[in-house]
Amino acid sequence: MLDSDKVVQLRQEHRNRQVRWGFIWAVWCAVLWGAWYVPGTVIYSEAPFVDLAGSTADYLLAAMVITTLNAVAVLLAMFLWVAVLGKTGEYVRTMRRVRISRWYAPAGLAGMLAIFGSILAIAYVGAAFAAVAALLYPIVGALLARVWYHERITRQAAVGIIVIITGGVIIFAPGIAGELAGAGSGGLLGYVGGALAFVGWGIEGAIAGRALDVSDPDVGLTLRFTAEVALWLVVAVPLTAALAGARLWEVTGAALANPNNLLLLVLLGLTFGFCYVSWYKSFPLIGVGRGQAIAALYGPLALVWLYLFTLEAPGLQFVVGGLIAVLGSFILFTEKRDVLEVVRAVPATRPRAATS
Amino acid sequence: MHIKGRMLQLLAERGPMWDYDIADEVMREYGVSGDYWYGTVRLTLTDLYSSGLLDEVETAVDPSRSGGVEKLLFKFTLNEFGRSRMRQSGLIGAGNG
Numbered sequence: 001m002l003d004s005d006k007v008v009q010l011r012q013e014h015r016n017r018q019v020r021w022g023f024i025w026a027v028w029c030a031v032l033w034g035a036w037y038v039p040g041t042v043i044y045s046e047a048p049f050v051d052l053a054g055s056t057a058d059y060l061l062a063a064m065v066i067t068t069l070n071a072v073a074v075l076l077a078m079f080l081w082v083a084v085l086g087k088t089g090e091y092v093r094t095m096r097r098v099r100i101s102r103w104y105a106p107a108g109l110a111g112m113l114a115i116f117g118s119i120l121a122i123a124y125v126g127a128a129f130a131a132v133a134a135l136l137y138p139i140v141g142a143l144l145a146r147v148w149y150h151e152r153i154t155r156q157a158a159v160g161i162i163v164i165i166t167g168g169v170i171i172f173a174p175g176i177a178g179e180l181a182g183a184g185s186g187g188l189l190g191y192v193g194g195a196l197a198f199v200g201w202g203i204e205g206a207i208a209g210r211a212l213d214v215s216d217p218d219v220g221l222t223l224r225f226t227a228e229v230a231l232w233l234v235v236a237v238p239l240t241a242a243l244a245g246a247r248l249w250e251v252t253g254a255a256l257a258n259p260n261n262l263l264l265l266v267l268l269g270l271t272f273g274f275c276y277v278s279w280y281k282s283f284p285l286i287g288v289g290r291g292q293a294i295a296a297l298y299g300p301l302a303l304v305w306l307y308l309f310t311l312e313a314p315g316l317q318f319v320v321g322g323l324i325a326v327l328g329s330f331i332l333f334t335e336k337r338d339v340l341e342v343v344r345a346v347p348a349t350r351p352r353a354a355t356s
Numbered sequence: 357m358h359i360k361g362r363m364l365q366l367l368a369e370r371g372p373m374w375d376y377d378i379a380d381e382v383m384r385e386y387g388v389s390g391d392y393w394y395g396t397v398r399l400t401l402t403d404l405y406s407s408g409l410l411d412e413v414e415t416a417v418d419p420s421r422s423g424g425v426e427k428l429l430f431k432f433t434l435n436e437f438g439r440s441r442m443r444q445s446g447l448i449g450a451g452n453g
Binding site: 284343344 | 357358359360361364386388402404405406409415417426427437441442444446
């Protein structure tokens, strides 16, 4: 028999570690997600995409080719990751459990639309707009997770989520106002893309949270990107080929023939792949609502990354909004640990554990 | 069967189990060994617990079972929610969805 104080202390340390890692993964996701906007923006100044700005059809074609290549790059990064972890066998075994793996198909579809929407929004309106539009996604994710599988969203968590989003909106509001004024009549598709981004990622998170109950996050994410690549190859590519004809192959060929694009694809695959892995790893530990809200810090971080690479100084609203977003994440992080210990309000009663 | 599914099945078949017993069994069945896989199993248990599929029934401290370090060992049991998620995902019995 052991001193029960010791057990209490060890239990507390264990749960703190669990929650802390949930937040660490979510913050990593935010850092890498923010970084993704750099290659995501730069690729538009490379041939052949730089010349695809003449018409709506050109924009859509460029976004489609970039998103497809991005998905393939992420999947390759994930295959490497899963192999390093020694989980390649797990990938095959999990895929064979169709009643589990099939959930990653709708998650992949929702995520695919979100990424396509973001790429479109970057091209049509600008990277800053694309980043802030997606900031609204934790509202969708948290709401779905609550309604669908009773994830606990406490008052404090709800306040934290709203504060983070407010910070994000303040950061980008002046830019968006300018872009709205300057975008002209062709901007509409960019705003549709922005809406796709936050609805898509919100839905994806909620579905993934469900599938992750019974499968491993590293493997689950790889399955999700397998589904996305399959959707592109089986549905989107033939559809685009029917609409755009030979132009699709010309653009894809030209994209892959430019070595700068290959480097950018490696960067896209690594940043987005590991951002996504961290996102999926945080969900079981702190819940979809909190994981998504902390990951929404990618907004301010995207501006930091874009600043580092373009040396265009962000304005005052960046400092103010960034501080508010960080405050919101602290509101989430300081939530009582016993609330976070089990992120769902499950129907059964949960007896306190006995001590031996 | 994938490891997380197999861990749920072990808990469904054998009732409450200590984390080190689950780890030993999983490592034996999958032919893996070492701290990495032991840690992976414990991490998976933590994530099943925080997702609400498992309940804690007992804890202990036994450095001889955790590499000489004082770590909390857990005995987990599958709860009704875990069972229903297993049915829904075809890991036990029949069910929909």
